[in-house]
Amino acid sequence: MKTLYRVSWTGARALVKLVYGFRVEGTEHIPREGGMVLAVNHASSADPVIAGLGVPRELHFFAKRELFRNPLLAGLIRAHNALPVDRGEVERGTLERVIRLLSEGGALLVFPEGTRSRDGTIGEGRPGVGMMALAASVPIVPAYLRGTLRMGGSFIRRGRLGVFFGPPLDPASIPGANRKERYRKIAEETIHRICALQSKYGWREGGSLP
Numbered sequence: 636m637k638t639l640y641r642v643s644w645t646g647a648r649a650l651v652k653l654v655y656g657f658r659v660e661g662t663e664h665i666p667r668e669g670g671m672v673l674a675v676n677h678a679s680s681a682d683p684v685i686a687g688l689g690v691p692r693e694l695h696f697f698a699k700r701e702l703f704r705n706p707l708l709a710g711l712i713r714a715h716n717a718l719p720v721d722r723g724e725v726e727r728g729t730l731e732r733v734i735r736l737l738s739e740g741g742a743l744l745v746f747p748e749g750t751r752s753r754d755g756t757i758g759e760g761r762p763g764v765g766m767m768a769l770a771a772s773v774p775i776v777p778a779y780l781r782g783t784l785r786m787g788g789s790f791i792r793r794g795r796l797g798v799f800f801g802p803p804l805d806p807a808s809i810p811g812a813n814r815k816e817r818y819r820k821i822a823e824e825t826i827h828r829i830c831a832l833q834s835k836y837g838w839r840e841g842g843s844l845p
Contacts, residue, residue: 765821
């Protein structure tokens, strides 16, 4: 990690662990080097930060282009590897940059649903996650992020905030009649694995935790 990233990561992780009882499991599934796509469910604007605090390596992530209009904020998020994108789409130049980043050993955080869930329900995956991983020949690590939708009641909900990682998915192992079909099937399998993690680590009826 770069020095600034490491300092920020260490301080923020300690804080959320103290305040929220932040829980992390499955980090053994995260490759310590080489390109990878981290695929996470999305329910809150805090998700990129909280998910990143569970990963013991430097991540890159997409951020809305509007956030870069403020010079101070733009400088801060760029220093923490934010990549500007327009709502709902990734420009060709950015896409090529991301594929190059992955091919050269970088790690990218993505939300395969493409948008935030209003109630925490995990939606369908979009083909972009499959396209990027397949083009760069890198694994997809599925992760379930729990508790960010209700971070307000910190002490009442202490221990509910967490991120849980599953075994990597090799996109090359997913068959398809053509590229578009393969992208779709990779996205489906990625969402399936995130849902499996939710079933294992999500909140139980009555508010209990596994």
